[in-house]
Structure formats: structure tokens, C-alpha cells
Amino acid sequence: SYELTQPPSVSVSPGQTARITCSGDALPKxxxxxxxxxxxxxxVLVIYKDSERPSGIxxxxxxxxxxxxxxxxxxxxxAEDEADYYCQSADSSGTYHWVFGGGTKLTVL
Amino acid sequence: EVQLVxxxxxxxxxxxxxxxxxxxxxxxxxxxxxxxxxxxPGKGLEWVSYISSSGSTIYYADSVKGRFTxxxxxxxxxxxxxxxxxxxxxxxxYYCARAIVGATSNYYxxxxxxxxxxxxVTVSS
Numbered sequence: 001s002y003e004l005t006q007p008p009s010v011s012v013s014p015g016q017t018a019r020i021t022c023s024g025d026a027l028p029k030x031x032x033x034x035x036x037x038x039x040x041x042x043x044v045l046v047i048y049k050d051s052e053r054p055s056g057i058x059x060x061x062x063x064x065x066x067x068x069x070x071x072x073x074x075x076x077x078x079a080e081d082e083a084d085y086y087c088q089s090a091d092s093s094g095t096y097h098w099v100f101g102g103g104t105k106l107t108v109l
Numbered sequence: 110e111v112q113l114v115x116x117x118x119x120x121x122x123x124x125x126x127x128x129x130x131x132x133x134x135x136x137x138x139x140x141x142x143x144x145x146x147x148x149x150p151g152k153g154l155e156w157v158s159y160i161s162s163s164g165s166t167i168y169y170a171d172s173v174k175g176r177f178t179x180x181x182x183x184x185x186x187x188x189x190x191x192x193x194x195x196x197x198x199x200x201x202x203y204y205c206a207r208a209i210v211g212a213t214s215n216y217y218x219x220x221x222x223x224x225x226x227x228x229x230v231t232v233s234s
Contacts, residue, residue: 001171033220035154042204042224043146043154049218086154090219097168097210097219098144098156 002026002091004101011107018074020104022087025068032070033088034063036081037103043086047072074106082108111135111223113205118228125195125232131188131205131225139183142208144221145190147201147230155201158190159208173199195232202227 004024012018022032031050035043045054047063050070060075070089074081087101117129129145145157158179159168167179178191188205206221 029216031216031218031220035221037154042226043206043221044224045220045222048209048220048222049213054222084153088154088220090217094217098146098159100154100156103153 002096002099004087004089004099006085006087006101006104008102009105009107011109012077013109014079015076018077018081018106020072020074020085020087020106021069022071022089022101023069024089024099024101026092027065027068027070027089029092030090032063032065034061034072035086035088036083037086038083046085077106077108079108082106111207113207113223113225115203115205115225115228118203118230120231120233121195122234123196123232126191126193127195127230129190129192129203129205129228129230131190133186133188133207136207136223138181138186142210143181143188144206144208145179145188146204146206146221146224147199148204148227149198149201152201157203160188192230195230197232200230200232202229 034047036046037043046061050065051063062073064071084103086103090097112134114132144159160179176194180189204227205225207223
């Protein structure tokens with residue numbers, strides 16, 4: 001099987017920049033996607049195709065890719081951004097199309 | 110408004126069966142691939158199953174293969190998940206999600222852009 005690795009937690013103060021990473025061997029060959037999930041709610045797509053932002057997602061959310069690591073960056077973090085964030089991608093062979101990272105809990109201090 | 114609404118969850122004994130439904134509205138359901146994704150209590154997201162827009166292509170996670178069956182009725186704008194031989198480890202919130210699948214000149218892409226609110230399945234005696 002294929003694995004994506006995320007840090008379990010990231011903490012930042014309001015107004016600071018949060019960076020959440022996701023590592024996987026196939027990421028140089030596959031797009032990555034990011035979902036935000038607040039407690040008791042369904043996931044929401046915040047970044048697709050590494051760095052594209054869906055309509056309605058604030059500009060402070062951005063994505064980037066470098067080698068085997070992709071990064072979700074939240075600039076000027078707000079209290080409402082406190083949530084779990086999951087990356088998702090596929091393996092290089094196309095066998096596993098829908099693989100999630102373990103999730104990162106973003107805490108706004 | 111684009112919407113997905115799951116139903117059919119509940120409490121079931123180990124070894125039992127349950128059928129989940131997902132009603133789609135606000136978009137042309139027959140044009141989209143669909144996924145089921147689950148989340149066990151306090152755990153992360155786990156992809157369960159995929160079905161193409163026509164229903165001709167289906168994939169399952171190894172953890173449910175042979176026990177779960179995904180299907181769809183495009184005339185009724187509905188997605189289904191038949192779950193048999195349920196185990197305690199199948200306890201989770203089950204989400205249906207609209208899948209976006211395609212290719213650019215460089216890469217294929219696979220992601221989920223619309224999610225339902227989920228339905229809870231509890232497997233316990």
C-alpha cells in the first residue's frame with residue numbers, strides 16, 4: 001500500500017503563518033489535495049492540484065509542492081482555521097487513487 | 110445548491126448488514142464519479158469505495174473488499190453502499206463524496222469536491 005505522512009499537530013498564534021506538510025514517495029508524480037475538517041463536520045476541499053484554491057476558500061490558504069513533500073500554508077491564521085487537515089493523493093502506479101494522510105490537528109493558540 | 114445527503118446508518122450487530130444511501134441534488138449526478146469515505150471515531154479519513162459515472166468501473170479498499178458493494182441509480186440521483194458481514198472495525202461515520210477524475214498534459218487527478226454530512230454506522234452487540 002501507499003502512505004502519506006503528516007505531522008500529528010501544528011500550533012500557531014493568531015496572525016502567524018501555519019505550514020502543514022505531507023510526504024509521500026509518489027508526490028513528484030501525483031497531484032496533492034487538502035481537506036479541512038472541523039469537529040462534527042464533513043471535510044471541505046481547500047486546495048486541489050497542489051496549489052489551486054476552490055471558489056469560496058479564503059486567499060490565506062495556499063499550497064505548494066517540492067519533491068516528495070507538499071505543504072499547505074495558512075497565512076494570517078484566524079481562530080476559525082482551527083481544524084484537522086488531511087492531505088490526499090495517489091500512488092505512482094495508479095493502483096491506489098484515494099490515499100489520505102493521517103491528518104494534522106491545527107491549534108490556534 | 111449542490112448537495113449530498115446520506116441516510117441508512119444505525120446500530121447493527123456483528124455479522125449483520127446495512128444499506129447506506131446518498132441522495133444527490135443540484136448537479137447532473139449521472140456525469141460524476143462518486144466515492145464513499147469513512148471515519149472511525151477519533152481517527153482519520155479512510156477511502157472505502159469508488160464508482161464511475163456509468164457504474165461500469167468500481168474499486169474497493171482492501172478492508173471492505175468482498176463484503177461491501179457500491180452501486181448507483183442515475184435515474185434516481187442516488188448512490189448506495191451495501192454492507193454485509195459487518196465488523197466492529199466498520200464502526201464509523203460514512204460520507205459520500207463527489208469525485209473529480211481526469212488528466213492534464215502531465216498528471217492524472219483524483220479528488221473530492223463535495224461531501225455529504227455523513228451517516229453513522231455502529232457495529233456492536
